[in-house]
Amino acid sequence: MPGRAPMKAHRMAWTLVQGPIPHGANVLHRCDIPHCTNAETHLFLGSLADNNRDMKEKGRGRGPSELTEEQVRDIRAARAAGATQRAVGKRFLVSQPTIHNIVHRKTWKHIL
16 A cells, blocks of 8 residues: 555564454564564564563663663764764664664753
């Protein structure tokens, strides 16, 4: 359909093996491998809250509130020096959109 984002591989795998994903449900990974598509044993359904809890319990998903002011400055400096958002995100264990929001001052606006 025009205007729709492509379905991610793990969601497609779930749909093909387990059936439709209920509206609002997330497909989570037991194995913690983002590109895994083993819908029989590695994937399960959960809410956004379940996904956030799972990330926290596994020590992943650090968000902007868990960064320090010094790290925010380092993130902006790394981008200014030419590092990609993805590379900076990996270095600081945050997502590329988090880096984008920091660099474009959508978050951490008060840090110069």
